[in-house]
Amino acid sequence: MKRSNRLVSLTNFFIENPRQHRNLPYFSEKYNAAKASMSEDLDIVDQMLQEEGIGYLHRTSGSAGGVMFIPESTYDNGLAFIDSLCNKLEDPVRILPGGYLYMSDLLGDPKMVREIGRVFASKFSSLDIDVVMTVATKGIPLAYAVASFLNVPVVIVRRDPKVTEGSSVSINYVSGSSRKIQTMVLTKRSLQEDANVCIIDDFMKAGGTITGMINLLEEFNANVAAIGVLAEADDEEEDRVVEDYTSLVKISDVDMIKKRIQVQPGNFSK
Numbered sequence: 611m612k613r614s615n616r617l618v619s620l621t622n623f624f625i626e627n628p629r630q631h632r633n634l635p636y637f638s639e640k641y642n643a644a645k646a647s648m649s650e651d652l653d654i655v656d657q658m659l660q661e662e663g664i665g666y667l668h669r670t671s672g673s674a675g676g677v678m679f680i681p682e683s684t685y686d687n688g689l690a691f692i693d694s695l696c697n698k699l700e701d702p703v704r705i706l707p708g709g710y711l712y713m714s715d716l717l718g719d720p721k722m723v724r725e726i727g728r729v730f731a732s733k734f735s736s737l738d739i740d741v742v743m744t745v746a747t748k749g750i751p752l753a754y755a756v757a758s759f760l761n762v763p764v765v766i767v768r769r770d771p772k773v774t775e776g777s778s779v780s781i782n783y784v785s786g787s788s789r790k791i792q793t794m795v796l797t798k799r800s801l802q803e804d805a806n807v808c809i810i811d812d813f814m815k816a817g818g819t820i821t822g823m824i825n826l827l828e829e830f831n832a833n834v835a836a837i838g839v840l841a842e843a844d845d846e847e848e849d850r851v852v853e854d855y856t857s858l859v860k861i862s863d864v865d866m867i868k869k870r871i872q873v874q875p876g877n878f879s880k
Contacts, residue, residue, distance in 0.1 A: 616641050620655050624679035629761035633676035652677055663687045681759045682732040691725055692858050692875050699859060702869040709864045717751055727755025730838040733856055737835050740805040741765050745794060745819055748812040752840060756810050765800045767823055769793060779829050783822030794822050806835040814839045817852030842876055
């Protein structure tokens with residue numbers, strides 16, 4: 611195989627298999643090439659991945675040494691994406707009755723959701739995460755996007771038990787916005803004990819739903835490794851019950867009369 615062909619194939623392999631460790635002999639056998647040639651190829655691929663701002667190759671030496679692709683958006687690219695997200699959310703046509711904000715089009719855009727997943731995964735790349743958790747339904751596409759870059763499974767918390775999922779654990783929690791008692795359920799087979807969990811949600815007001823997921827994780831003796839929120843509400847009247855989290859945007863004001871929305875970057879850069 612020509613070097614140009616190998617480089618294309620290598621790049622495709624790493625992008626399709628993030629965070630999967632492979633040793634150098636694996637690539638030598640796969641492409642029938644000398645280890646020295648493969649090492650040079652890996653240097654070229656690593657350089658281009660970093661120049662494109664989509665990640666880098668993490669290489670280790672020794673008998674168990676090898677390489678794996680860490681998908682990661684650069685800090686500047688992340689901030690630029692968040693700024694564009696703020697501009698999209700400030701469109702007055704998004705205002706719904708009751709002061710709610712229409713966001714379903716963003717959550718239905720594969721390219722947008724993928725980039726959101728990349729930004730979150732970059733923020734949490736140094737953490738030891740075993741699984742991504744979200745609550746049905748709008749957080750599901752975001753959770754899968756994050757999990758695809760971290761190369762971990764997704765666990766979905768539901769409001770009602772499903773017969774097809776077997777025995778489950780359920781808890782009651784207080785919704786932060788409505789102050790109502792609600793229920794969330796998670797099947798017993800979906801989560802291992804002592805798992806490190808990244809919680810992802812699309813919107814947070816007071817944080818009642820996320821607190822419920824945290825309490826549910828305690829029933830599994832699992833650990834909260836990170837919390838990511840696409841948008842948070844900047845509401846001084848609400849007592850925030852979640853403190854340690856990462857948000858991409860903050861919705862500070864929705865004026866239905868003046869048809870104006872104020873959106874600013876969240877705490878991602880802090």
